[in-house]
Structures are given as structure tokens and as C-alpha cells.
Amino acid sequence: MRISVVIPARNRAKVIGRAIECANRQTVAPVEIIVVDDGSDDDGATVAAARAAEVAGIPVSILELDARAGAPNARNIGVAAAKGDWIALLDSDDGWADTKLAEQIALIADDVVAVFTDTLFHDGKGGGTTKFGKDVDDLSALLYENTLGGCSAVMIRRSAFDAVGGFDISLPSCQDWDMWLKLRGAGRIALCHRPLTHYYFDGDDRISRNPVSVAKGHRVLYDRILSDYAPADRTADIRRFQRFHLAQTLVYSTGIRRGALTPALRNLVAPHGRTTRRSTVHLIGTALGLIRP
Template identity: 35%
Template sequence: MTLTQARPGIDLVIPTYNRRAMLPAALDSVRAQTLPVSRIIVVDDGSTDGTVEWLRGLAARDDRLVLVENRHGGANRARNAGIAEARAQWVAFLDSDDAWEPEKLERQFALLADRPDLVALFCGFRLVGANVEMIHRPRDNPSLLDLRCANALGSTSGAVVRRDVLDKAGGFDPGLPSCQDWDLWFRLRRFGPMGVVRLPLVRFNCGPHERITTSMDKVLSGHRAIFANLLADVDRAGERARIAAQHKLVEADIKRRFGENTAAFGLVARSFLQAPSKRALAVAWRTARGIWRDRARREARAA
């Protein structure tokens, strides 16, 4: 029996808020899967742009689509509402402005043939924006230490998780202002290994549309909260120093994404002095390029 014939039970959770223009492409990518999902649970988070009305009409014509209507409470409350609605053995996630490659689920579930103990499945992704296209390939089965140092697995759109393990881990923490996915991946890893297909099977759109988290202060606040949680039960001084150094690099990348390249470079330097690493050199190079671009723009405006 092939994997497609066996058809593991998969419920998909899509949180959405005012994404009427982008949601159709996300849903089309789900319908195009070579391994179909059992149900598509779309949780509307109080949209005001016609999204929920469009979804009601769609749900009336599509038996697989389940619409959950919530008051506006944020993406992770919406994801948890979708998890509560899920009945299948596995729960997949997709943000409403992202899209899957057609073979995404089939390639992920093929991992289970040799590794039936996997508790979660992830994949690579392609980050696409107006001026950028980048491929990220997570490492297979990162350790707890890897996940203490960084979100080594990426965003929710690549994740498929066993429902029983999601229940044990407690779902997404809506109390965190950001980094809720990273927090959940770390908690899930305590329950077993995680498999990664390193191919870019998710298209992660980073455009002018508003994402869930757009404030640097909010992102940094979430990162610092999770850093405190991840460091709380680490006793060895050397390990604490390594983790702290890696978190400085995470903060540097956050500041760099928001255009604060000089401040980011200072964090990179402090990280390297605390615990030298190849990752610090890579972040330093990206940050230096940002500083050079900023300088070139200033000189062009002054000319």
C-alpha cells in the first residue's frame, strides 16, 4: 500500500485576519496537494474586509472546509481554536498569506515510513518579497540545545504535528507577544524526534501586506520572554554562555530586519566575544551589507 493510498488523517488549521485578497491562493495550494487533507479548518479572527462572508459561501460549497468565527484575539488564539476543532491524528498549519508546493504533505509523511516515532514534521521554505528571495533549509531533528539557541525549524506554515502531542504540549502560548512558534517547537521536542524535509516546500510571502507581528518592540519582547524560559533550567555556565551568545544573534537579526543595522552589528560583536561561532560571522556579514546599503542610500540622497 502506498502512502497516498493509506492517507493518514490530517486536519489543516488556517488562521486568518483581513486576508480576503490572499486567502484564495493559500486554499488553492491546499487543494492541489498530492496527499489531501481530511478537513480545512479556517479560523477567522474577526475580519472586517469581507473575508468571513466569502468563507461562509465557500464552506457551503466545500464539505472539507470548516469555518470557525472568533472575536479578534490574535493568530495564536485562532490557531488554538483550530486545534480544538481538529479530529484527525495529525494537525497541519498554514498562514493565510503563505502557500504550499503540491507535494509538500506527501514528502513530509514519507518520512514516517522509516521513522514512525516522529512527533512533528517540518520542511524548508522559500522567503519571497519585493526585493528578496531566500531559501531556508532547517536541519533534521534539531536537539533541545539547538532549539534553546534559535528557532531552528521556522514558521508554522511548514509544520505538521501529532494531535496527541499537541495536546500534551499545550498548544500555542497566546501570552507571548511573539515567538510563539519557537516556544511550541521547543516544548514539542521534549516528546520525541522531529523530521525535516529540507526541500523548500512552503512559499513564505513577505510583502507590503501586514503580517501578524510588525512592531520591533513586540518581536523583541517575545524573544526576551522565550529566552528567559529557555534558559531557566540550564545550570552549566558554559552552556548558558553559548545560549546567551546565540540569542544576541537572534536579537541582531531582528534589529537588522527593522533597519537598525548599526545596533545589530554591536550585538553581533558582543555575541562573538562571548562565544565565537560561524553563525556570528554569517550574521555579521549580512549586517555589514545592510550598513553599506544604508550608507549608499544616504550618499545618493545627499548627491
């Protein structure tokens, strides 16, 4: 099995070394590490830091894009250049436990198109919280929300990546969620319920912090889910959850409270089955400015 690690990076001189180092420390070594510099404007600092982090034994290729293409496009470009039959995606400001690839490999079978791990969110104070991937043997979980997490948690069969057309670069956000939906239709997704992916908050310029992109991307994908994936008898239920979900996402990811109160109050009166009273009350308090997001 040949695994290629693909790392998109833009203006990440301070953290790119950490990502490359954790890929180099894997107990099952990848055949290559591909860094796609997404038109960084830091006078070559990101590329220089990536080259400085190279370790003998695992080839590191650096693809420098002349202009910013966006992380999903950079990932597509990196995968197109990859030699491996499996692709391990790694964001430049994330990290992995040393056994991450080995434990994913152990779950691969002929019908598996992707393997996810859980994600540990570091709080910067020596602690953190864990996101557990939910059971997606039933596609319904992914119809409501991204239950699998971000790109750094996944290893994808190269043939499946190509078959579904890679990441949809027309989406302003939610490209990862869209990809997981496409992969679920292409085969089986395996889950490793251990927090082997590490999410840090020291990277800048995350698309998840841009309220315009977040809102537009979610609305486009919501419509796509209802038209392409959801059974007819579930559309009303999914659409009702989407209003609450978007309000949560905007408040907690971007800090935008405007417009969150109405869907929160509606959910308090008629709770959706995928929500809790506590989460609804917390959203109301945050929307009113009584609780910090």
C-alpha cells in the same frame, strides 16, 4: 491517517483563496480545512473570500471569532475543533507545493511528533531563497535560534500538540519557536529537506514586523530557554549569542537599527561560533545606515 488543515486569518481577503486552493490541491487530501477568522474588521471580506474558495470534496469550516484573539490563539481554537489525528498548519498568506503533505507523511514513524519541510521565500520577481531546516537530532540548534521556520512548514501529531498545551498565547512573539522546543521534548522531529512550503510577502499585519512584540517575545523566550532547556555549561555561550541574534532580528525583520551597533561590534571583536564575519560586518553596516536592511 486523517489530516486537518488549520488556517488562521485576519483581514486576508486578497490571499486566503490561495491558501485554501493549495490545501485542496494536495496529492494526499486532508479530511478538512478549518479557517479561523481572527476577528477581521474588513466587513466580512475575508470570510466571503474563504467561502468562495471552497472546493467540493474537501469540507471547509469557517470559525468566526467575535474579537481578535491573535494567530496563536486562533490556531489553538482551530486545532480544538479539528477531527484529524495530524494537524497541518497553514498561514493564510503562505502556500504549499502539491506534494507537501504526501512527502511529510512518508517520514512519519511511531516516535515522530512533527514533520517539517524547508521553506521557499518568494521575492515577488519570480525567484526566491530557500531556508533549509537544520538538523535538530541534537536539541542545541533550537536553543540558539528557530532553525525550523514558521508554522506553515509543520505537520504535528494531534496528541503531541495537546500534550504540550498548544501555542503559548502569553508570548508576544516567538510562539512558533516555543512550540518547536516543546515538541522536541515530546518526541522526534522529522525533516524533509525540500522547499515545499512557500512564503510570500503580500500579507499585511505580520507580528514579525512589530518591534515591541518582537523584542519582548524574544527576551521572554530567551530567558525560558536558559531556565528550562539549556544545560548549565552552555548558558553563557547561549546568552552571548542571544544579544547578537536579537540585534539581527530587529534590524532585518522590523527595520529597527537602534541598539544593534554595540552587539555587532562586540561580536566582531569576539565572534560567536554560530556567526560569520560577513554577517557581523553586514549588521554593522546596516546599523550605521550604510546598507539597507
